[in-house]
Amino acid sequence: MTPSTSWSLKVPEGNQVESNASVSRIPLSQHDLLERDLKGLAQELRNGNMVGGPRIEELSEHLTSITQQLEAVPTATYSDAARVLLLAMDIHEGDEVILPAFASTAMTQAVVSVGATPVYADCHPRTLNIAPTEVEACVTPATRAVIATSIFGNPAGLPQLAALCGLLEIPLLEDLSGGLGGTIDGRPAGSFGWATIIDLGPYSVVGCGEGGAIITSDQPLAKRCEALRNGDDLEPSRQPGDYPGSLGLRCNLTGIQAAIAISQLRRLDDIIEARASVAASYTQRLAGTSDIVVPTVDPGTTLGWPAFVVRLDEAYGGEDRNEIVNGMERHDIGVATPWIPPPLRPQVAARLKLPAEKQQWLVTEYVSQRTIALPMYGGLTDRDVGLVTQTLELMMQRSTFRRG
Numbered sequence: 001m002t003p004s005t006s007w008s009l010k011v012p013e014g015n016q017v018e019s020n021a022s023v024s025r026i027p028l029s030q031h032d033l034l035e036r037d038l039k040g041l042a043q044e045l046r047n048g049n050m051v052g053g054p055r056i057e058e059l060s061e062h063l064t065s066i067t068q069q070l071e072a073v074p075t076a077t078y079s080d081a082a083r084v085l086l087l088a089m090d091i092h093e094g095d096e097v098i099l100p101a102f103a104s105t106a107m108t109q110a111v112v113s114v115g116a117t118p119v120y121a122d123c124h125p126r127t128l129n130i131a132p133t134e135v136e137a138c139v140t141p142a143t144r145a146v147i148a149t150s151i152f153g154n155p156a157g158l159p160q161l162a163a164l165c166g167l168l169e170i171p172l173l174e175d176l177s178g179g180l181g182g183t184i185d186g187r188p189a190g191s192f193g194w195a196t197i198i199d200l201g202p203y204s205v206v207g208c209g210e211g212g213a214i215i216t217s218d219q220p221l222a223k224r225c226e227a228l229r230n231g232d233d234l235e236p237s238r239q240p241g242d243y244p245g246s247l248g249l250r251c252n253l254t255g256i257q258a259a260i261a262i263s264q265l266r267r268l269d270d271i272i273e274a275r276a277s278v279a280a281s282y283t284q285r286l287a288g289t290s291d292i293v294v295p296t297v298d299p300g301t302t303l304g305w306p307a308f309v310v311r312l313d314e315a316y317g318g319e320d321r322n323e324i325v326n327g328m329e330r331h332d333i334g335v336a337t338p339w340i341p342p343p344l345r346p347q348v349a350a351r352l353k354l355p356a357e358k359q360q361w362l363v364t365e366y367v368s369q370r371t372i373a374l375p376m377y378g379g380l381t382d383r384d385v386g387l388v389t390q391t392l393e394l395m396m397q398r399s400t401f402r403r404g
Contacts, residue, residue, distance in 0.1 A: 026388060028334035029307070031207050032271045032378045037263035044259040055258040062265040063198060063213055066180065067190030071222035073214040074258065075229055078177065078199035080251035081212035082110035085173065085195055086145075087249075088214075088224035091116050095144040100130035101343050101364040103149045107175060108342040116144070118352065120343045122361045126296055127156040131363075132164050145171045148193070150179025152373075153205070153306045155189035156298050162192040173197065176215075180205050181272045181304030190215055200261050205271060205304035208260035211253050274378030275305035281382060282308050282374065285389040291315055291396060308376040309338060311367060312396075318369035320399045325372060327395040333388055336373040344368065 044055060060072035075081040091097065093115035099107050101120035111118045121134035128151045135146055148161050158174070165172040174193035182189040190196040195218065200211030214225045227233075231250030264271060283294050293311040297303060312321055321337065328335045341364050342348045374388055 025332035026334055026375050026380070026384050027377075028336055028373065028375050029203050030377045030379070031202075031260075032264060032267070032274065033260075034263070034267075037260070040263055041256065041259050044256050047255070053255045055255040055262065056253060059253070059258040059262055059265070060213075062262060063215055066265070066268065067176075067188050067196060067198075067215050069191060069196070069215045070217040071215070071219055073222055073225040073229055074253040075212045075214065076251040076253055076257075077210045078197065078201050078212035079106050079110060080229075080249060081197045081199075081214050082107060082175075083113050084225050084228045084249060084251065085197060085214050086110055086114045086116070087228050088221055089145065089171070091144050094142065096140060096142040097144060098130075098135055098138045098146045099342070100147070100149050100151070101361040102128055102130075102151065102341050102368060103175075104177070104339045105342050105345070105348070106177070107147050107149070108348060112351070117142075118342070119143070120341075120361060120364075122363050123151070123367070124157060125363045125367070127154055127298075128152070128367060129154060129157045130161070132157060132160045135161065136164060136168075139168060139170065143170055145173050147173045147175050147197075149175040149177060150182060150189055152295065152309045153178040153182055153303045154295070154297070154301070155179050155182040155184055155192075155303075156301060158189065158192040159184060159187075171195075177201075178204055178306035179304065180306075181268055181302075183302045184298075185300045194218060195221060200257070203306060205275070205306045206261055206264040206268065208253075208257040211257045211261060213253075271378055272302075272304050275376065276303070278376060278378065278380045278385060279303070279305045279308055281385045282310075282389065285385065286310065286392075289389075289393060292392075305376060307373050309371050309373045310392075312370040312372070314366075314370075316370060316396075316399065320403070321370055321372060323399050323402070324392070324395040327398060328388075328391050331391055333391055334375050335388075338368070338371050338373055341365075341368050 056074055059074055063072040091114055095116040096119050097111045097116050098121055099118045100123060102123040108118050119138045121130050121138050124131040130148050146165055162172050172193040174190055174196040176190050176196050177199040179189040195216035198213040200208050216222050228248045229251055231248040233248050286292050286294050291313045325335050325337055343354055343361055
């Protein structure tokens with residue numbers, strides 16, 4: 001992207017924003033890798049452990065320790081982990097899985113891939129996580145599981161959701177796509193559900209390019225997941241009359257990927273501390289800005305901060321938000337509009353024959369048009385944060401002036 005030379009909009013005295021013509025682009029996200037991590041990767045390449053081996057075992061030990069679970073099954077991708085878990089649970093055609101309406105399409109794709117039907121529950125207006133009251137309203141006799149995503153790394157609401165699922169005798173599956181390292185009153189995210197799906201992809205606190213894992217304390221479930229992950233099927237364990245099982249997927253994580261993730265997991269506390277410092281700087285600079293809602297964190301809750309996502313207030317609509325994002329991108333600041341929620345995607349709605357009206361997901365529709373992901377990684381400096389926040393405020397002013 002070619003940097004802009006200057007901004008011509010006049011702003012009030014004291015609010016001038018420095019042009020970024022002379023600085024490099026601030027990316028949206030990047031992993032916290034050190035030189036010694038790269039040396040460790042080179043050593044792994046020389047060892048030649050492409051699949052399996054000690055690195056996979058060490059990665060599993062790290063993940064189970066962090067989440068206080070017993071078993072880990074690493075997979076090639078986060079989506080693979082979700083699909084393997086659903087297959088291991090024998091979820092199939094005719095079953096329903098309750099998902100957050102405000103989330104990426106990854107879980108929808110996994111549910112549809114095994115033949116089951118996703119049912120969407122609206123999000124909580126403050127935490128943006130799936131709302132327990134909405135989940136309860138979605139339960140039917142066909143419900144086989146509830147998947148709870150820690151949206152933008154926030155584990156809020158998991159204890160209440162775990163209690164509800166226990167009462168209803170429905171398995172709770174945690175989608176820790178960005179929540180690794182988060183806690184509620186000292187209890188780690190990833191320990192509330194029957195099983196947890198972990199994302200080790202590019203926008204997670206810890207990543208290895210692509211990668212995922214299934215975490216659980218149910219050892220028979222872990223063995224089924226491991227068999228499917230290795231490309232085997234579950235037919236020997238089935239009885240006559242059972243639903244036909246799926247063939248395995250053969251989706252192993254490589255030792256090279258594991259080495260990259262391990263190098264970060266060894267420093268997870270330091271990585272989270274650095275990200276939390278950046279989040280605090282953003283909050284300090286933006287908390288007093290009208291028309292911006294910064295992330296709220298409940299007392300006793302900690303986040304890994306995979307992202308820092310702000311929300312515009314009702315004065316701004318989707319077009320305004322997109323204009324602000326495009327303006328920041330023109331000035332070499334990596335920002336993003338989070339996903340279009342699955343039930344609001346025409347392709348998903350048509351395939352699943354969802355109702356044409358959107359009244360079922362009013363909160364999801366509202367927040368999805370007003371969220372902006374700002375750059376987030378431990379290497380951001382105070383100057384970077386200042387440039388990002390000032391540019392955001394300036395682009396918001398421009399949008400307001402345009403609307404008159």
